[in-house]
Amino acid sequence: GAGVSQSPSNKVTEKGKDVELRCDPISGHTALYWYRQSLGQGLEFLIYFQGNSAPDKSGLPSDRFSAERTGGSVSTLTIQRTQQEDSAVYLCASSWAQRETQYFGPGTRLLVL
Amino acid sequence: GNSVTQMEGPVTLSEEAFLTINCTYTATGYPSLFWYVQYPGEGLQLLLKATKADDKGSNKGFEATYRKETTSFHLEKGSVQVSDSAVYFCALDRGGGTSYGKLTFGQGTILTVHP
Numbered sequence: 345g346a347g348v349s350q351s352p353s354n355k356v357t358e359k360g361k362d363v364e365l366r367c368d369p370i371s372g373h374t375a376l377y378w379y380r381q382s383l384g385q386g387l388e389f390l391i392y393f394q395g396n397s398a399p400d401k402s403g404l405p406s407d408r409f410s411a412e413r414t415g416g417s418v419s420t421l422t423i424q425r426t427q428q429e430d431s432a433v434y435l436c437a438s439s440w441a442q443r444e445t446q447y448f449g450p451g452t453r454l455l456v457l
Numbered sequence: 458g459n460s461v462t463q464m465e466g467p468v469t470l471s472e473e474a475f476l477t478i479n480c481t482y483t484a485t486g487y488p489s490l491f492w493y494v495q496y497p498g499e500g501l502q503l504l505l506k507a508t509k510a511d512d513k514g515s516n517k518g519f520e521a522t523y524r525k526e527t528t529s530f531h532l533e534k535g536s537v538q539v540s541d542s543a544v545y546f547c548a549l550d551r552g553g554g555t556s557y558g559k560l561t562f563g564q565g566t567i568l569t570v571h572p
Contacts, residue, residue, distance in 0.1 A: 375558055387546065387562035435501065442558050443550065448501035
């Protein structure tokens, strides 16, 4: 079956622009996670959605970052007024329930010039 | 807070050599522990996991034992192959209420296996 997909695979943007990153989880998975992989910080948790519950935003690094999940499926991570330190690979993962195995997408590589 | 420390890489081995990648953790409570692998050009994949002390996770010839007394979860393989070349991440899930599923990762260890 189809795995987690993310788009775009690469994104180059100018400092100050807004970007949207998309994640399509595995069908039927109720939990969805966003992580960031950067040279300086390694792999960091950003935000977590579980069913219809309020998302856990405790990992978002600033208020420029936000995410939503529509219809319990597709998720969009938005970064406003991008900064060079936002350059990283943004990974999405999903699982069929909280605390079950997370399946990761290939990531979106973001470069802020 | 929670943290995971992995041995620094890169690690370079010849085929059929023995592999150990050290991983130690700091966490409150009783976390679950994981090893994830990232092959070149691919996404992260779960390699193995252990959910309680003394559990041994195993997959594809890799093993790791959850040692609560030493807060460790070292990854081992008796005979590596070229196809094992990848980046390996140790991770924990501290669990507890809404914290379930929020993985804390180590820095990753690059493994290169030569024929």
